[in-house]
Amino acid sequence: MSHLLCIGGTRFIGRHTVEEFLDHGYEVTLFNRGNHTNPFADDDRVSHTEGDRTSEGELRLAVERADPDVVVDTCAYFPRDVRAATDICGEADVDAYVYVSSGAAYGAERVPKREDETALCDCTTEQATEDSAASYGPRKAEGDRAIFEAAERGVNAMSVRPPVVYGPHDYTERFDYWIDRVLNNDRVVVPGDGTNLWQKVYVEDVASALRIVAEEGEPGEAYNVGDEHAPTLGEWVERIADATDEEVEAVYAGPRELEAGGLELTDFPGYRPAPHLLSLSKLRALGWESTPHEESVPATVAEHRESDRTGREEGPDREAEERVLSILEVM
Known part of the structure; x- marks a missing residue:
């Protein structure tokens, strides 16, 4: 049985991601600070390692203990978090590391935005560490660049870019x-x-995209996800x-x-x-479909x-x- 380590995993995208992987036969380990109610506390297929993902030592220990086949990172908000995670997953020879990026990473207004054509946001040194709405897109873009760099080092790292996500348990409201x-x-x-x-994109479709990319995606690639209509x-x-x-x-x-x-x-x-529309052809080529x-x-x-x-x-x-x-x- 394959094993998922989900960084996050209890609130919104992470919660649905855990359910998606469980539905496809995975065992799951959650890694988070334990600040939110764990909806999987009574599920014997899910274990929980408490820790701070921003601590490289704690993340490294979590990966070593879980020995996962797949790591899905739902709460990497700063480029340094992605770099640390890809280094650790590379050293642990994890089969797939999938980073939840964002459609906000695109820095050019194109319709539609395409993964391999539309420019990403630039990210200054200050933006890379600044926790603000204005720096969100640049930080996600720099996280994507960290994915590309990791793949060049031989790490099986990939990225999924959703626009605004909606669905059950959406704490953003x-x-x-x-x-x-x-x-x-x-x-x-x-x-x-x-x-x-x-x-927009339905949260369960983000979860299925994360699993499909982990199983079928190519290292160093980014994949848009969104509602088909x-x-x-x-x-x-x-x-x-x-x-x-x-x-x-x-x-x-x-x-x-x-x-x-x-x-x-x-x-x-x-x-x-300005209109914000993502091309989905790259993800659909892996067999992904959206929910009507x-x-x-x-x-x-x-x-x-x-x-x-x-x-x-x-x-x-x-x-x-x-x-x-x-x-x-x-x-």
């Missing part, structure tokens, strides 16, 4: 914001004209409404109308000034209903939206 709006309001403010395009933001509201059986009117508001509520387009989660929205959205909505998440802190408050709606009614 970005998608919960829109579900909450649809469930609790007859009219939902959508920024712009509704045609904003920011590709990329709805506009206005279409997402419609799909959520269909999944909730709610009658909702999407009300589109441009910069002038939003100003009435003291709002801007980018205050809304899921809005991006007819399955992914209802599953996401169902788990949202059971949770205590609202996502309301991730976007404008309702009072500001009501002011915008009032302005639109008289225009």
